[in-house]
Amino acid sequence: MAGSVVPVTLELYGAIRLKVNRKHLDLMLPSNATRSDIAQELARVCPLLIGHVIRDDLNDITDHYALNLNGVEFLDDSVCTLAPSDSILLISNQAGG
Amino acid sequence: MYGYHGKVLVVDLNTESYRWDVVSEEILRQYIGGIGLGTYLLYKYCPEKVDPLSGDNPLIFAGSPLVGSRLTTSSKFAVVSKSPLTGFIADSLSSSYLADEIKKSCGDGLVLVGKSENLTFLHIENGSVRFLDASHLAGMNTFKTEEEIKRSLGSTVRVASIGLAGENQVLYASIANDGGRQAGRCGLGAVMGSKNIKAVAFQGDMKSPIFDPEGIEILRRDLSLRSLGPATEKYRDVGTVANVSLFNRLGVLPTKNFQRSTFDNADKISGEELYSNHLNKSAHCANCTIGCEKIMVTNDGGEKKGGRMEYESLFALGPLCNIDDPNIVIRSSRLCDELGMDTISSGATIAWAMECFEKGILNGDDLDGVSLSFSNSEDFLHILNLIAQRKGIGDLLSLGTKRCSEIVGNGSEDWAMHVKGLEMPGYEPRALKTLALGLAITPRGACHNRSSAYEADLSGQVDRFTVDEYRGDITATSEDFSAVLDSLIWCKFLRKAFNDFYQESADAYNLVTGWDMTPDELRTCGERINNLKKLFNIREGWSRSDDTLPPRILKEKLPDGVMPGAGLTSDELSLMIEGYYKARGWTEDGLIPEYKLVELNIAD
Numbered sequence: 035m036a037g038s039v040v041p042v043t044l045e046l047y048g049a050i051r052l053k054v055n056r057k058h059l060d061l062m063l064p065s066n067a068t069r070s071d072i073a074q075e076l077a078r079v080c081p082l083l084i085g086h087v088i089r090d091d092l093n094d095i096t097d098h099y100a101l102n103l104n105g106v107e108f109l110d111d112s113v114c115t116l117a118p119s120d121s122i123l124l125i126s127n128q129a130g131g
Numbered sequence: 132m133y134g135y136h137g138k139v140l141v142v143d144l145n146t147e148s149y150r151w152d153v154v155s156e157e158i159l160r161q162y163i164g165g166i167g168l169g170t171y172l173l174y175k176y177c178p179e180k181v182d183p184l185s186g187d188n189p190l191i192f193a194g195s196p197l198v199g200s201r202l203t204t205s206s207k208f209a210v211v212s213k214s215p216l217t218g219f220i221a222d223s224l225s226s227s228y229l230a231d232e233i234k235k236s237c238g239d240g241l242v243l244v245g246k247s248e249n250l251t252f253l254h255i256e257n258g259s260v261r262f263l264d265a266s267h268l269a270g271m272n273t274f275k276t277e278e279e280i281k282r283s284l285g286s287t288v289r290v291a292s293i294g295l296a297g298e299n300q301v302l303y304a305s306i307a308n309d310g311g312r313q314a315g316r317c318g319l320g321a322v323m324g325s326k327n328i329k330a331v332a333f334q335g336d337m338k339s340p341i342f343d344p345e346g347i348e349i350l351r352r353d354l355s356l357r358s359l360g361p362a363t364e365k366y367r368d369v370g371t372v373a374n375v376s377l378f379n380r381l382g383v384l385p386t387k388n389f390q391r392s393t394f395d396n397a398d399k400i401s402g403e404e405l406y407s408n409h410l411n412k413s414a415h416c417a418n419c420t421i422g423c424e425k426i427m428v429t430n431d432g433g434e435k436k437g438g439r440m441e442y443e444s445l446f447a448l449g450p451l452c453n454i455d456d457p458n459i460v461i462r463s464s465r466l467c468d469e470l471g472m473d474t475i476s477s478g479a480t481i482a483w484a485m486e487c488f489e490k491g492i493l494n495g496d497d498l499d500g501v502s503l504s505f506s507n508s509e510d511f512l513h514i515l516n517l518i519a520q521r522k523g524i525g526d527l528l529s530l531g532t533k534r535c536s537e538i539v540g541n542g543s544e545d546w547a548m549h550v551k552g553l554e555m556p557g558y559e560p561r562a563l564k565t566l567a568l569g570l571a572i573t574p575r576g577a578c579h580n581r582s583s584a585y586e587a588d589l590s591g592q593v594d595r596f597t598v599d600e601y602r603g604d605i606t607a608t609s610e611d612f613s614a615v616l617d618s619l620i621w622c623k624f625l626r627k628a629f630n631d632f633y634q635e636s637a638d639a640y641n642l643v644t645g646w647d648m649t650p651d652e653l654r655t656c657g658e659r660i661n662n663l664k665k666l667f668n669i670r671e672g673w674s675r676s677d678d679t680l681p682p683r684i685l686k687e688k689l690p691d692g693v694m695p696g697a698g699l700t701s702d703e704l705s706l707m708i709e710g711y712y713k714a715r716g717w718t719e720d721g722l723i724p725e726y727k728l729v730e731l732n733i734a735d
Binding site: 045048049051098104107109125127128129130 | 361362363364365366368369370371373374376377380381382402403406407423441442443558579580583585586589590591596623624627693694
C-alpha cells in the first residue's frame with residue numbers, strides 16, 4: 035500500500051452477510067486504491083472469504099461479485115479515490131429475480 | 132421427431148370437442164417452444180381485436196423441447212393469451228412437474244378455445260379430453276382444488292387451476308400449479324375463468340424421445356454441477372428476497388407507491404431477516420438443482436401460515452404499501468396464492484388505492500369501513516379477500532391500476548403505476564435508466580424479466596443514472612437473450628452458469644432434437660420471437676404512445692436514495708426508445724417494416 039490510508043466500510047449483503055454474520059467490515063485502504071488493494075485488505079480482515087469472494091491469488095475478487103462505491107459507482111480496474119467514511123458495497127453479480 | 136411431438140392439442144369448449152393440429156418442424160425450429168411457440172400459437176389462433184374475456188380468446192399452454200431431458204431447471208412451461216389487463220400479449224412462465232405432464236398428454240402444447248357453459252374441469256389423458264362438472268370446486272382455493280382433483284383422479288395427475296379470483300375474473304388473476312406455483316402476470320387466470328374452466332388435470336405417457344440420450348446425460352451432470360457453484364449462490368442461499376436490503380441501499384426499492392425509493396424499515400423485512408427468523412425450508416421445482424424457493428412461515432403466534440416468498444411478492448405486499456410486518460407479508464403472499472392473484476398487481480393496485488385515500492380521493496363512503504391508509508396492515512388480508520370476491524371496494528380494485536384510475540380520475544392516473552395496464556415490478560426506473568427503457572418497451576407491459584435490462588444497470592456496464600441512445604442496443608440484445616431463455620426454456624437463475632449461453636444452448640437443443648441449430652440461428656430466433664410479439668400488439672392496436680412510463684416516473688424526482696433529485700424526463704425516455712427502435716430495425720414510430728418481417732421469415 036502507498037499514500038495515505040483511510041478507514042472504509044465494506045457493506046455485506048445476502049449470503050455473504052449471513053456467512054460472515056456481520057453487516058459490514060472495517061477496512062483500512064490507501065486513498066488511491068485498486069481492486070487488488072481491496073481484495074488483499076478484505077482477505078486480511080476476513081480470510082473466510084478467500085476462494086469464495088476473493089480470488090485465491092488475492093489480487094481481485096471473483097467474477098461472481100462486484101464492488102460498488104457508496105451505492106453509486108461500480109469499481110473497475112482503475113484506481114479509485116477513497117475518503118474516510120466511504121462505503122464499498124460487496125454485491126453478488128446475480129442481479130434481479 | 133425427437134424432442135417434440137410436432138402437434139398441439141386444440142380443445143373447443145363450445146362444442147366439447149378436440150383435435151390435434153400439426154406444428155411443422157420449420158415452425159418449431161423458428162419459435163423453439165415456451166414463450167416463442169406460445170406467441171406463434173397466439174398469433175395463429177387469436178382472432179383480431181378479440182375481447183380478452185370472450186370465448187374466442189385462446190388460452191395456450193406451451194411446452195418446450197428441453198422438457199423431459201432432465202436438464203437442470205428445464206421443467207418449465209409458458210401460458211400465453213391476450214391479456215385482459217393490457218389488451219396486448221399475455222405471457223407467463225411457471226415450473227415443475229406440470230411441464231412434463233403437459234408434454235406427455237398434449238404434445239407440444241394445449242390450446243383452449245371457446246367457453247364452457249358451466250364451471251368445468253378438464254381431464255386430459257394422452258390427448259383424450261373429458262369435460263367434467265366442477266360445481267363442487269366452485270370457490271375453492273388453488274391448493275385445495277389441486278388436492279381435490281388428485282383425490283378424485285389419482286396422485287399422478289398434475290393440475291393447473293384458478294382460485295376465486297380467476298372465477299370472478301379479477302383482471303390480474305393467476306393460474307396455479309404444483310402446490311402454489313403461479314403463472315402470475317397479465318391476468319391469465321381471468322382468461323381461464325372467463326372460459327368457465329376451474330382446472331385442467333394433465334396425465335400421460337406420450338413419448339418424445341431424445342436424439343442423443345448419452346450426450347444429454349453428460350451435459351446434465353455438467354450443468355447440474357455448475358448450478359451448484361457460485362454462479363447461482365444468491366438464489367440457492369437466501370433467494371431473491373436478498374434484493375430488499377441491497378435495493379434499499381442502492382435507492383431502487385419502490386416504496387409507498389413509488390413515492391420513495393428507500394424504505395425506512397427495510398431491515399425488518401429484508402431477505403436476511405426472513406432467512407434468519409422465518410425460513411422453514413428451501414424447495415425445488417422438478418428437475419432443478421438450484422432450489423431458489425424459500426418457504427417462509429409466520430411466527431407471530433397466530434395460525435401458522437407459510438408459503439413461497441419471492442422478492443417481487445415481498446416488495447409489492449411490503450414496502451410498496453409501506454408495510455413492514457413480515458408476518459403480514461407472508462400471510463398476504465400465501466393468501467394471493469390461495470386466491471390465485473398476482474402478488475405484484477395486487478400490491479400495486481392496493482398501493483394506488485392507499486395513495487388515493489391519503490389524498491382524500493377515496494374516502495370512508497367508498498370503503499365500507501375498510502382502512503386504506505398506508506402502513507395499515509390490519510385490513511390488508513381483508514382487502515385481498517374483497518378483491519377476489521369482487522365485493523365493496525374490492526370490485527373496483529379487481530380491475531387493476533389502469534382501469535381504477537380511469538374510473539376514479541381526479542389525477543389518480545398520475546400515480547397509477549403501470550405500463551400498458553400491467554403493474555410495475557420492484558425496480559425504481561428513475562435510478563435504473565436501462566431498466567426504464569425495458570419497462571417501457573416490453574410487449575406485455577411493465578416487466579423486468581422479458582427485457583432483463585436491469586442487468587446493465589446493476590452490473591456497472593452503464594451509468595445507471597444517465598441515458599443515451601445505446602441503451603436501445605443493450606436492451607434489444609438482452610431482450611433477445613431472454614426470449615431464447617424463455618423459449619427453450621431455461622430458468623433465468625441458471626443464466627450465469629453458462630460459459631457461452633448461445634453455444635451451449637444450441638448444443639443442448641441439438642442433442643435433444645438431432646437438428647443442427649447454430650448459436651447465430653438461435654440468436655435470430657430470439658429476435659423473431661420479440662418481433663412477433665410486437666406484431667401481435669400492433670395488430671391489436673398498439674401505438675407509439677403505449678411505449679411509455681407512468682406520469683409519476685416522468686414528472687417527479689426521487690426525494691431520497693443515493694441520488695436524491697434523480698428523475699427521468701420524457702425526452703430522455705424518448706431518446707432511449709428511439710435508440711431501441713433503431714436497434715430493432717423498426718420505423719421511428721416503432722412499426723416493423725416489411726423487410727424485417729421477410730428477413731425474419733415471419734409470415735403475416
